[in-house]
Amino acid sequence: MRFRTVLLNGILALGAVVILTPFVWMLSLSFKPESEIYTPFIRLLPEVWDFANYAEAFSTGEVGTFIRNGVIVTLSVLALQFCTIIPAAYVLARKRFRLQGLCFAIVLAALIIPQHVVAIPLFMAAGKLNLLNTLPVLIIPFVTSALGIFLLRQHFKTIPQDIIDAARIDGAGEIYTLWRILVPQILPALAAFSIFSIVYHWNDFFWPLLVISDMDLATPPLGISLFASDEGGNDVGPMMASATIIVLPLMAAFLAARKRFIQGVTMSGMK
Amino acid sequence: MLQLDHITKTYTNVEVLHSLSLTVRSGEFISLLGASGCGKTTLLRIIAGLDSPTSGRVHIGGNDVTDWTPSRRNIAMVFQSYALYPHKTVRENIAFPLRMRAPWTARLPVWGRFTSEGKKLAALIREKVPAMAEALNLGGLLERKPSQLSGGQKQRVALARALVREPSLFLMDEPLSNLDAKLRTEMRREIIALHRSTGKTFVYVTHDQTEAMTMSDRIVLLNKGTIQQIGAPAELYGDPANLFAATFIGSPGISVFPCSVDGDGLCIGSFRMRNEAAWNLAGALGPGQYRLGIRPESCFLCPSGDLDAIPAAVRLVEHMGNERIAHLDIRMADGAVFPACVRVPNDFCIPEKHAWFRPSWRHAFFFDMAGNRIRPAATCRVIPLKKAAI
Numbered sequence: 265m266r267f268r269t270v271l272l273n274g275i276l277a278l279g280a281v282v283i284l285t286p287f288v289w290m291l292s293l294s295f296k297p298e299s300e301i302y303t304p305f306i307r308l309l310p311e312v313w314d315f316a317n318y319a320e321a322f323s324t325g326e327v328g329t330f331i332r333n334g335v336i337v338t339l340s341v342l343a344l345q346f347c348t349i350i351p352a353a354y355v356l357a358r359k360r361f362r363l364q365g366l367c368f369a370i371v372l373a374a375l376i377i378p379q380h381v382v383a384i385p386l387f388m389a390a391g392k393l394n395l396l397n398t399l400p401v402l403i404i405p406f407v408t409s410a411l412g413i414f415l416l417r418q419h420f421k422t423i424p425q426d427i428i429d430a431a432r433i434d435g436a437g438e439i440y441t442l443w444r445i446l447v448p449q450i451l452p453a454l455a456a457f458s459i460f461s462i463v464y465h466w467n468d469f470f471w472p473l474l475v476i477s478d479m480d481l482a483t484p485p486l487g488i489s490l491f492a493s494d495e496g497g498n499d500v501g502p503m504m505a506s507a508t509i510i511v512l513p514l515m516a517a518f519l520a521a522r523k524r525f526i527q528g529v530t531m532s533g534m535k
Numbered sequence: 536m537l538q539l540d541h542i543t544k545t546y547t548n549v550e551v552l553h554s555l556s557l558t559v560r561s562g563e564f565i566s567l568l569g570a571s572g573c574g575k576t577t578l579l580r581i582i583a584g585l586d587s588p589t590s591g592r593v594h595i596g597g598n599d600v601t602d603w604t605p606s607r608r609n610i611a612m613v614f615q616s617y618a619l620y621p622h623k624t625v626r627e628n629i630a631f632p633l634r635m636r637a638p639w640t641a642r643l644p645v646w647g648r649f650t651s652e653g654k655k656l657a658a659l660i661r662e663k664v665p666a667m668a669e670a671l672n673l674g675g676l677l678e679r680k681p682s683q684l685s686g687g688q689k690q691r692v693a694l695a696r697a698l699v700r701e702p703s704l705f706l707m708d709e710p711l712s713n714l715d716a717k718l719r720t721e722m723r724r725e726i727i728a729l730h731r732s733t734g735k736t737f738v739y740v741t742h743d744q745t746e747a748m749t750m751s752d753r754i755v756l757l758n759k760g761t762i763q764q765i766g767a768p769a770e771l772y773g774d775p776a777n778l779f780a781a782t783f784i785g786s787p788g789i790s791v792f793p794c795s796v797d798g799d800g801l802c803i804g805s806f807r808m809r810n811e812a813a814w815n816l817a818g819a820l821g822p823g824q825y826r827l828g829i830r831p832e833s834c835f836l837c838p839s840g841d842l843d844a845i846p847a848a849v850r851l852v853e854h855m856g857n858e859r860i861a862h863l864d865i866r867m868a869d870g871a872v873f874p875a876c877v878r879v880p881n882d883f884c885i886p887e888k889h890a891w892f893r894p895s896w897r898h899a900f901f902f903d904m905a906g907n908r909i910r911p912a913a914t915c916r917v918i919p920l921k922k923a924a925i
Binding site: 424426427429430431432433434435436440445448449451 | 617
């Protein structure tokens with residue numbers, strides 16, 4: 265028993281090390297002056313703590329712009345997704361209508377189609393609409409989410425019909441019931457979905473790379489890549505500093521919502 | 536006053552309610568009693584407006600409300616699962632129906648609080664909710680969430696939420712079946728007291744005959760979507776309309792035997808009865824095949840030599856504390872075995888294996904082979920019972 269615990273923890277620790285190493289290394293490099301970055305030895309902590317990389321990331325690398333773009337895009341996407349997936353999931357979960365099965369099947373089918381398959385038609389449509397190289401083109405294709413509809417539908421399904429009936433008898437209309445009685449009960453799922461959505465769109469590289477070429481409109485990952493290729497890769501310090509700044513908000517958000525996130529994904533904690 | 540007029544409900548070709556008509560008097564406590572699947576909950580949902588009948592009309596207080604929404608009908612409903620809003624505190628749960636009935640301006644987020652309607656609503660909530668909570672012993676629990684309450688407390692919150700806005704009609708869907716036995720009897724008394732103090736019309740759905748018998752002014756007994764009998768509890772017990780009503784009501788249940796009448800008198804199964812009462816009954820019934828129902832308190836264990844004593848095997852003796860219930864098996868000449876129940880006083884000896892028993896003809900019910908009650912003239916008198924005062 266004891267041995268098992270030790271073994272399991274050992275395996276988990278090993279996994280954690282593998283996953284954490286690049287992050288730790290990124291963090292370490294971001295604080296090292298250039299002279300310390302290229303050395304024959306591996307040294308985890310810098311000898312001299314140097315914050316110049318961060319200053320440089322903001323001054324020459326436009327990290328501030330990338331973050332601003334990233335925030336605008338991810339939050340707009342999330343807000344618009346809420347407006348579409350909550351009603352869609354509610355209707356799929358709680359209403360009976362013709363072709364309901366087909367509608368749900370389409371949602372499920374959309375779940376398994378990778379973004380890359382539809383990228384070219386989307387790109388051409390964006391070109392026709394003269395949206396290339398604008399911020400809206402980063403938002404409009406993602407105003408709804410099959411994953412979100414599916415996730416919320418499953419949660420709406422777990423709410424007893426009695427509660428909806430009680431609200432009707434108490435005098436609440438359907439829309440009021442949805443937003444004030446049902447949505448508060450699926451907050452864990454909404455939190456989980458928010459994290460999925462924010463992480464995905466914050467980190468998305470492929471679509472911005474296709475449709476954005478202007479540095480001022482770049483989202484964080486695209487920005488870093490533009491930054492790296494512009495500087496020819498010798499400016500590792502500022503690059504690592506930018507990368508740190510960019511992953512930090514995600515980490516903070518995840519740690520803050522960790523409990524809800526796990527609730528939402530596992531569907532425990534609902535009762 | 537609630538009036539149901541030929542209510543029929545069909546779900547995808549299955550008719551679950553067959554043309555039910557029922558009039559509930561104002562202030563009456565009426566129970567819809569039946570086994571699960573008999574349509575009692577469907578009927579309640581039709582009264583509430585949560586389901587609409589396939590045909591037939593619903594009248595409440597003189598208005599035809601068949602096409603009205605549940606909220607317009609101004610009814611209150613208590614659900615078996617309590618159906619409290621889990622993210623709201625007890626105070627907010629109880630206040631919710633008041634809030635929903637306020638003008639929409641009072642309900643606007645933030646802004647609503649500063650409108651005159653909003654202030655009126657807040658004052659109403661401040662006045663009503665604590666008073667309601669006090670009346671239902673929820674005083675210290677107003678700030679709790681439903682998940683922090685016990686079953687009984689949740690049930691009381693559900694009652695408070697239903698009572699707070701003075702509904703015209705009170706609907707309850709098996710409100711006590713999720714509670715443990717002791718709490719159930721307590722809540723039963725509380726609901727009766729509520730009915731007395733509010734004087735409202737209550738429609739109470741239950742599958743538990745004890746609840747229906749103890750609480751109701753009248754019981755509507757349902758089976759397979761049709762009304763079997765409507766009557767006061769004592770009427771259902773003492774004067775069942777048919778075999779279903781006789782077997783459904785009563786615990787332990789009524790014993791049913793085949794019974795035949797021919798020129799030589801009356802037989803219970805293969806046992807011929809020779810006493811005078813049986814002779815008279817045979818004459819009143821006329822020749823034919825019948826079924827005989829005898830309640831457990833209407834038969835007695837007797838010595839083997841008694842006139843008309845029927846031999847039986849003792850299967851089981853249940854101790855109830857104040858008395859015992861003897862479960863007997865009666866074997867007829869053709870080999871068929873019929874169970875019988877007899878109440879036996881504690882000071883009476885029950886033989887271990889074989890006993891003899893004798894029915895009392897005063898409380899014997901006769902049914903034809905289709906299960907309809909037959910009342911042989913002047914033999915089976917109903918003993919009127921007053922509803923027990925609680």
